[in-house]
Amino acid sequence: MAALERRHFFIAACVAIFAAGVVGAVFSYHRAERLALEELTANARRCAVAFQNAGLGALEGTPADLEKPAYASVKKRLVELREVHPDVHFVYLFRPLPKQPGHVVFLADSEPAGSADISLPGDEFAEAPESPGLQSILASRQPATEGPLRDEFGVWMTAYAPIIDGSGHLDILGLDVAAKTWRAGLLEQAFRSALYIWLLFGLPLVVQLVVRRRSAQARTILKLSEAVEQSQSALVITSRTNRIEYANRGLCEQLGYTRNELIGRDWNEFYSLDEAGAAESLTAAMAAGISWEGEWTTRRKSGEHYPVSSVVTPVLDRRGRVLCFVTAWRDLTEAKRVETELRTAKNQAEAGERAKGEFLDTMSHELRTPLNGIVGFTSLLLDTSLTTEQREYVQTVRSSGEALLRLTGDILDYSRMESRPPPLETESCEVRALLEDVLNLLAAHAAAKGLVLLHQVGPDVPAVVTVDAGRLRQVLINLVGNAVKFTEKGEVEIRVRARADATEAEHGVRLDFSVRDTGPGINNEDQKRLFRPFTQLDASIHRRHGGTGLGLAISHSLVRLMGGEISLRSELGRGSVFRFSVKAVEVEPRVESMVLTGRRVGLVVRTPGLLRELFRVVAAAGGVPLACRLDDLGAAGVDLAVVDCDQGVMARVLEVAIDTTGWPVGAVIGLVTMAQGAEDRRHLRGIFHTLLSKPLHHDTLVATLAGSRSAEQADVRPLFDLRVLIVDDNAVNLRLLQGIVTALGCRSVAVSGGREALDALAADGRFDLVMLDLRMPDMDGLEVLRRVRSGEAGEGARGVWITIVTADTQSVTRGELFELGCNDFVTKPITLASCVAALQRRQHEGRA
Secondary structure (H helix, E strand, C coil), X not given: CHHHHHHHHHHHHXXXXXHHHHHHHHXXXXXXXXXXXXXXXXXXXXXXXXXXXXXXHHCCCCHHHHHCHHHHHHHHHHHHHHHHCCCEEEEEEEEECCCCCXXXXXXXXXXXXXXXXXXXXXXXXXXXXXXXXXXXXXXXXXXXXXXXXXXXXXXXXXXXXXXXXXXXXXXXXXXXXXXXXXXXXXXHHHHHHHHHHHHHHHHHHHHHHHHXXXXXXXXXXXXXHHHHHHCCCEEEEECCCCEEXXXXXXXXXXXXXXXXXXXXXXHHHHEECCCCCHHHHHHHHHHHCCCEEEEEEEECCCCCEEEEEEEEEEEEXXXXXXXXXXXXXXXXXXXXXXXXXXXXXXXXXXXXXXXXXXXXXXXXXXXXXXXXXXXXXXXXXXXXXXXXXXXXXXXXXXXXXXXXXXXXXXXXXXXXXCCCCCCCCCEEEEHHHHHHHHHHHHHXXXXXXXXXXXXXXXXXXXXXXXXXXXXXXXXXXXXXXXXXXXXXXXXXXXXXXXXXXXXXXXXXXXXXXXXXXXXXXXXXXXXXXXXXXXXXXXXXXXXXXCCCCCHHHHHHHHHHHCCCCEEEEECCCCCEEEEEEEEEEEEECCCCCCCCCCCEEEEECCCHHHHHHHHHHHHHCXXXXXECCXXXXXXXXXXXXEEECCHHHHHHHHHCCCCCCCCCCCCEEEEECCCCCHHHHHHHHCCCCEEEECCCCHHHHHHHXXXXXXXXXXXXXXXXXXXXXXXXXXXXXXXXXXXXXXXXXXXXXXXXXXXXXXXXXXXXXXXXXXXXXXXXXXXXXHHHHHHHHHCCCCHHHCCCEEEEEECCCCCCCHHHHHHHCCCEEEECCCCHHHHHHXXXXXXXXXXX
């Protein structure tokens, strides 16, 4: 506190002294200005006396004066007066004009003949009316001053003195001094006064400050000396010849010597450098006068050796010459022991982590393999002749299997997210189809609760983007699944918009998703912990709805992995909205098909959200949507119609026959839910042209209204004439892959191990493609790949196209596989679409 008060005192004293100097300077400036004006006036008077009897009466103040001897005499005297005063720039004589009060003309000036600034007799002084000093002397006939004033020759300080002859006739002498020189003199005088004041009052303060600082330095040096002496670190000062000059208590205690035993001894006796080249680097650093840091081994008096960490620092004089060296070191005995223990523990932890990783990789493979069969064979089943209902059921089975597969993978990935985030697997993805697949997966649960599932895709969203579709799908499943789980009535809606992403290169976009529900809402306190793993809002939620509490934590990690952030806006009793964004690359822009242009489409829908969605879909296809009642459908004058077969419609169907007279001759589509059984659907088929399940597939709905086939029916399957060798130790996978490639026009040979694959390639090197699994018991896919590329399967097979097919995405990266020589990579589950894409890449490369 005392130091702070002293500091405030010194600051206040400095401010006061500075202010006193400024005040003195201002006072001196004004005093000097007054004296300088008086001196300038006195000089003007003395000069005027010189012209009292100079024959000015002979001058008329006209150009004719130039020929008169009196003018030459006056001119000479003016020049001489100017030379006497070096600060004077102009001396001149004025004569007032009797007929023009306030105006004057020049009689003569001090400029030599031929000067560009000369004023000739009779020249009027144009600035006379604006010159206060000149007007004053004209009025009072008393000396006057003015300035600084500017005229055509510069800025001046001027003094005027009267010249009055015996007849009372008035002439005026003027004396000009440059304003710059004038001010410089005044400022010099002011600064000198301020300097005197500052020195007078500041010098004692400075002396006191220096004395106090020297005292503080002395105390600091004493404290530093005591700190060095009492430090537990070892400190030693050695001369340039490596003789010990000082050793502190810490060094004596470490080495076991007294200070007297150490002083004067050669420092080289007490250390040895184990690392190769360390001695040379230390010697070089000391010779160059620079610091050195490292570790060495030191010997105690007892003969024991121990490790130390050392810093050798040179002490230089003002000329940069080395005076001595200061060495500080720290005993590393305990640190080395702890380091050894930590290294052992780290190796054990890494071994455990590797074992954990291997276990998770094995589990991932074992779980994905049967799921791959489920998803793959449902894909093949979808390629057969099915009724509309059967196709919807199989699609749901496939969507459920794919979701379960991704859920399994993500839960296994979660244990790696802390230390090794899972890599992104980008692929082409139809945004609308992805949203509809997610809703299909949750349709049965939503229908059982009477919830309406809605989705909206903005017009700016591309039709196809490159994104990690699997992880994006998982995030949506988690969010929509939670919304369906916790919402008892109302609706759940997914929306997606797109905007340009400046952080991406060409075609970069950012997809903004939102998942809205009409559930109970979440209070602010619960929102803060909602994204933590294994967290649920209360125990009753877990009992009523189940779940592990991992969904939102996984979603949060996956969204950040895809370059976005996730957020929540919610109010109790008003539902919740989860928002997140991901980075993507546009592959194909969306183009709306205007197949319903001019068609009037009646919408018999009582749910407001679903009605809004249908309005948007019909209008986007060029149609004219009209809201109708079921009883008025025949008289509505519409071309097509969509009827939501809710409980009210079903009651009408079951209780009375609906009059379809006058109904549109075009398609009349009934919308049903997964909760409606076969009996209900049988009744509805007798009334409607087609039944479509909710949630809606927008493209399917529009195609059905327009009389087109569905997207699944309209696809034309490509055929490939390729010979394929399929290698997998799992019989289900072998059968699935053979079924898919055979359906795509390929001829295949299937083997169940790596050794058999090498034998098959060696026996027949004419295969166009090898589809190779990574994990096999006898010889894994990596070893097969190495041996094929090394020529062990024959020179004809060395360059065969090899596509890796695996569910293990963690133990080896794609980059490592490509470095080993694989040509392509397909992740299980294998679907018809992924297999078509892989065969197309092989076929395209064959043409190239």
